Amino acid sequence: MHLNKIDPEVSQALNRELAREQEGLEMIPSENFVSEAVLEALGSIGTNKYSEGYPGARYYGGCEWVDVIENLARDRAKALFGVNHANVQPASGCAANIATMFALLEPGDTLMGMNLFFGGHMTHGLPVNFSGRYYKSVQYTSAPDGTMDFEAMLSLALEHKPKLVIVGATAYPRIIDWQKARGVADAVGAFLLADVSHVAGLIVSGDHPSPAGIADVITTTTHKTLRGPRGAMILCNGNPSTPLKKVDVSRENIPTLIDRAIIPGLQGGPHNHQTAAIAVALKEAAQPDFKEYGHQIVKNAKALASVLVRQGFELVTGGTDNHLMVVNLTNKNVSGKQAERALSLAGITVNKNTVPFEPRTPFDPSGIRLGTPALTTRGMHEAEMETIGSWIDEAITHASDETKLASIKMSVKEMTDRFPLYPNLTY
Ligand SMILES: *Cc1c(COP(=O)(O)O)cnc(C)c1O
Numbered sequence: 305m306h307l308n309k310i311d312p313e314v315s316q317a318l319n320r321e322l323a324r325e326q327e328g329l330e331m332i333p334s335e336n337f338v339s340e341a342v343l344e345a346l347g348s349i350g351t352n353k354y355s356e357g358y359p360g361a362r363y364y365g366g367c368e369w370v371d372v373i374e375n376l377a378r379d380r381a382k383a384l385f386g387v388n389h390a391n392v393q394p395a396s397g398c399a400a401n402i403a404t405m406f407a408l409l410e411p412g413d414t415l416m417g418m419n420l421f422f423g424g425h426m427t428h429g430l431p432v433n434f435s436g437r438y439y440k441s442v443q444y445t446s447a448p449d450g451t452m453d454f455e456a457m458l459s460l461a462l463e464h465k466p467k468l469v470i471v472g473a474t475a476y477p478r479i480i481d482w483q484k485a486r487g488v489a490d491a492v493g494a495f496l497l498a499d500v501s502h503v504a505g506l507i508v509s510g511d512h513p514s515p516a517g518i519a520d521v522i523t524t525t526t527h528k529t530l531r532g533p534r535g536a537m538i539l540c541n542g543n544p545s546t547p548l549k550k551v552d553v554s555r556e557n558i559p560t561l562i563d564r565a566i567i568p569g570l571q572g573g574p575h576n577h578q579t580a581a582i583a584v585a586l587k588e589a590a591q592p593d594f595k596e597y598g599h600q601i602v603k604n605a606k607a608l609a610s611v612l613v614r615q616g617f618e619l620v621t622g623g624t625d626n627h628l629m630v631v632n633l634t635n636k637n638v639s640g641k642q643a644e645r646a647l648s649l650a651g652i653t654v655n656k657n658t659v660p661f662e663p664r665t666p667f668d669p670s671g672i673r674l675g676t677p678a679l680t681t682r683g684m685h686e687a688e689m690e691t692i693g694s695w696i697d698e699a700i701t702h703a704s705d706e707t708k709l710a711s712i713k714m715s716v717k718e719m720t721d722r723f724p725l726y727p728n729l730t731y
Contacts, residue, residue, distance in 0.1 A: 307731050318731040326725050327717050329652045329692060333628035333675020334474070334502065336531045337682065337725055338585065345584045346533045350576030356567055370576045377579050380586035381537050384508055386516040389559035391538040392582055393566050393574045397501045397525035400536035401427035401470075402434055404521050407565035408468055408495050408553060411438045416461060416494075417470035418452075419443040421658040421666065423630070425474045425499065442466055450621040450630075450660045452476070454484040461492045472499025472523075475657050475673050477624040482515040495520045495555075501536075503626055505529025505677065508589050509598020512626060517541070520558060529601065529627055529677045532585025535578045538562050597680060601627045604676040607686040611693025620659055620671070628675035632659045638703050640669040646703035647672075650695060651716035682723040691719065 308315035325337070338346070350373065356363040359371040359378070374392065381390035394400035409415065415435065417428025422445045426433045429441030442464045447453040452471075461469065469492075471485040482498060489496035498515035504524040506512035515522055522539040526532035544559040551557040567574075588594060605624045612631065613619060620630040633643055640656030647654050657673035664670050674696075679688070695712050702708040 315731045322726065322729060322731070327651065327720055329716055329720065330678035331652060331654045331674045331676070331692075333673055333677060334525075334528045335675075336528060336677045338527075338531060338533060338581070339588060340726065340729075342531075342533055342581045342584050342588070343726075346577055346581035348577050348580055350578075350580045353576050354573045355576060356573050358563060358567075370574075370579075373576060373580045373583060374574070377583035377586060380583060380590065381539060384586055384590055385514065385522065385539050387522070387539040388541050389539070389544060389562075391559075391562050391566055392535070392579055393571060394523075394536040394538060395571065395575060395578075396534060397425075397499075397523065397536045398427050399566075399570065400523040400525075400538050401425075401497070401499060403562060403565040403570055404497055404523055404538060405435060405439065405468065406569050407558070407561035408521075409439055412440060413468070414440040414442060414464055414466040415468040415470060416442040416444060416457070416464065416466035418473055418476075419445050421662050422446045422450075422660050423473040423475040424470075425472070425501070428470045428472075428499070440464075446660050448661075451478055452480065452484075454481070454488060457485075457488045458491055461488050461494065465492050466494050468497060469494045470497045470499060471519075472497070472501065474502060475628070475630050476502075477619070477626060477629050478621055479512060479625045480515075482513060482518040485515075486518050489520075497521045497523065499523045501525040502528055502628070505531060505589065505594075506598050506601065506626055509595045509601075511598045511602050520555060521562065526582050526585060529598070530585060530589060531597075531677070531681060532589075533578055533581035535575070535582050537582070538566075600685065601676050601680045603686060604680050604684065604689050605629060607689040608674065608676060608693050611690055612696065615693070615697040617697070627677050628673060630657055630659060630671050630673050632671045633700070634659075634663075634670050636700055638700055639664065640671050641667070642703050643672050643700050646699045646709055647696065649706065649709040650699040650712035651720075652692070652696065652699065652712075682720075682725060684723060688719065 354364045355367045355370045377392040378390045418424030429436045444457045469489040496519045498519035503512040507514045526535040540558045542556045542558045609623045618632045644656045657671045658669040659671040
């Protein structure tokens with residue numbers, strides 16, 4: 305180990321972060337803990353190599369081994385999600401979505417996505433995001449009960465004729481019906497982008513339907529329920545073209561358009577260490593125990609939701625079918641920000657979140673978002689969810705009682721001690 309000798313400040317901050325991850329209850333639904341094998345690949349010498357381009361077609365010499373790594377990642381992604389083309393180079397989910405727009409749209413074209421305040425992502429057309437500024441963005445909202453409203457989407461689509469329809473969410477607790485999304489896109493001849501960043505792991509485990517074969521493009525992060533390193537993939541079907549040949553914007557050319565959008569369109573050298581770690585995570589996700597993992601995420605979320613409902617919490621859509629829930633705290637007389645702070649003092653990490661038809665502001669919204677992927681990775685089950693649900697209730701009920709919150713934090717530490725994370729790691 306060299307880090308603590310060369311840079312004690314970074315070493316100390318990493319050790320403190322490690323302790324924070326070990327001692328707390330990580331309930332931000334977009335977070336997870338990677339395996340030691342993934343960490344090892346991510347911290348590897350892959351970072352040293354420039355390899356602009358794709359396997360077999362690079363702009364740099366010496367790429368024979370990074371070609372092997374990228375091909376492993378691509379082939380595993382294709383097999384796992386049932387598509388015939390995978391680009392594993394986007395640095396993150398935002399980059400994957402921007403690349404998809406860059407591939408399929410011209411500046412000023414119309415796209416349609418879910419409003420951020422209703423559970424959509426900022427790259428789905430938020431006015432201050434690239435997607436809302438360089439394209440004409442039409443935003444759909446959910447039905448009054450918080451569920452996706454495909455009829456409203458259809459009438460908006462018929463009115464505005466988007467060229468790209470984006471379906472997928474960052475704070476949506478129910479199953480997404482991809483066929484209905486396809487119907488909306490088809491009604492106006494639009495491309496359909498399914499952004500499965502949050503539910504990718506549940507798609508692999510069979511706990512959420514897959515948009516493969518339905519959507520034209522699938523984007524996903526690799527670091528959420530999929531439990532890989534921070535990164536993203538773009539998945540599609542079609543015929544990759546030979547380099548340099550001019551191609552038009554059509555369905556069968558999507559693989560070529562996507563690959564060219566990533567490089568030379570938007571990115572330079574691929575992060576080979578990240579690609580190696582994605583390959584490892586995809587191998588892990590293809591094992592039978594990953595299916596169990598996905599099933600348990602959902603069982604844990606349902607168990608937690610039912611504890612909270614019993615204690616009088618109001619959940620958006622009334623519950624959950626996936627890995628997360630959005631709690632509307634209006635009837636509890638605390639804001640999302642106050643709840644986030646109280647829970648943090650109690651050792652429980654969540655994030656404040658808007659609720660559909662939010663009456664407050666995004667900086668201090670009415671709700672919080674809770675998820676079970678990271679807790680499930682640690683090996684927790686329904687019994688722990690019962691206890692955690694009652695701590696969440698206590699912490700929110702006594703949001704300004706610092707003594708109470710500190711005592712919950714001690715109980716949290718006792719529980720997390722029983723679920724060790726990276727026992728041999730130190731920086
Ligand atoms: C997380 C997320 C993204 C963005 O991923 P980053 O890696 O944070 O850039 C995009 N879309 C959806 C739906 C997400 O949940």
